[in-house]
Amino acid sequence: MLSRVVLSAAATAAPSLKNAAFLGPGVLQATRTFHTGQPHLVPVPPLPEYGGKVRYGLIPEEFFQFLYPKTGPYVLGTGLILYALSKEIYVISAETFTALSVLGVMVYGIKKYGPFVADFADKLNEQKLAQLEEAKQASIQHIQNAIDTEKSQQALVQKRHYLFDVQRNNIAMALEVTYRERLYRVYKEVKNRLDYHISVQNMMRRKEQEHMINWVEKHVVQSISTQQEKETIAKCIADLKLLAKKAQAQPVM
């Protein structure tokens, strides 16, 4: 009935929903509203970690506590069992021995392997928790490493001025070196030009000297007349003959 109301309301609201017969079941589900109550504003108390204590795996501890003021529960149990046996309410049959053997094997198994299975289950849970814990620790470690790197970077920034000083010194030295090189080159060029002028002067003087000597020689040779040449030659021959006479005499001795 409610769904029909909702259908008609929907039909009036949106004319395209007039053919809404096929929406019937869906509408019924839509009228079932969920989350009607107020959401919890405080965290819901967690479930208890361990279940209630149980004796003999079947009977809760509260039963024993309930009975203790009035009667002993073991006495009550024994009495009930003996009553059932004696009045043949429970008949000892083949099934009894089967039950005895099955329950015996079960109790033996539980006593022997119970702690092992319990430890195994605990280990499984611990592994799950350890995995999550490891993920968390890895994340924390990662962030810690990032923090340390950042701090070391900041410390390095403080010492950056050393680097800048060294670079400044380097550049100053390089500038000095280039300046001295260029100075030296200038000096060499200037000396070159001056040497050139000096050598030109030297050469000119030598040439003038040679020219003068040649001129003087030429004129002296020209000034020797033929007459004087003949006289000089005759004198030389006479001198030579004298010398020859003097010379000849000596080797004979």
Next chain:
Amino acid sequence: MNENLFASFIAPTILGLPAAVLIILFPPLLIPTSKYLINNRLITTQQWLIKLTSKQMMTMHNTKGRTWSLMLVSLIIFIATTNLLGLLPYSFTPTTQLSMNLAMAIPLWASAVIMGFRSKIKNALAHFLPQGTPTPLIPMLVIIETISLLIQPMALAVRLTANITAGHLLMHLIGSATLAMSTINLPSTLIIFTILILLTILEIAVALIQAYVFTLLVSLYLHDNT
């Protein structure tokens, strides 16, 4: 006193209403679900066991076969829990009823075979003839393979029924033997009781093994046909 040996196998009724439905629906109550990561020991061990069996069973199938994983895992858990619960005294085991086992075996086998015939006809038909048979033997061999295929669901159901029923019957018989000997000769009672204990251990093993065998064979038929 139970009337006869087979009284424990009649389907129980409460005032004419079948209680077998309730009994069949009971085992899932023993396997709780949980939406938490860290659970109590029971749920942790059960989840670990189920994960182990499902991984072990479904690795040999391809993608199409793995769509059956929910079916097969729930099958093995159902048969195992029902068989184990049937070992308790005065309990009823649904898997002793051939009707239930047939209802489990026939649809599973039929769906596997029909799936095989629908998708890969040649492969499915090729199962009828093993490789390397001499030519004169072929007609006979095809007939034999067909019969062997058609008998698979029957074999599945009857195997499970017979094993569990036989086990229960044996326990009952030896129990009544101890009962009878307890009045006559006590030491022999102890011997027979020891036999009973050994038989109980065997029954526990058989309960688990039969579940495994059933599911394994169904998964084998599935593997052949996907």
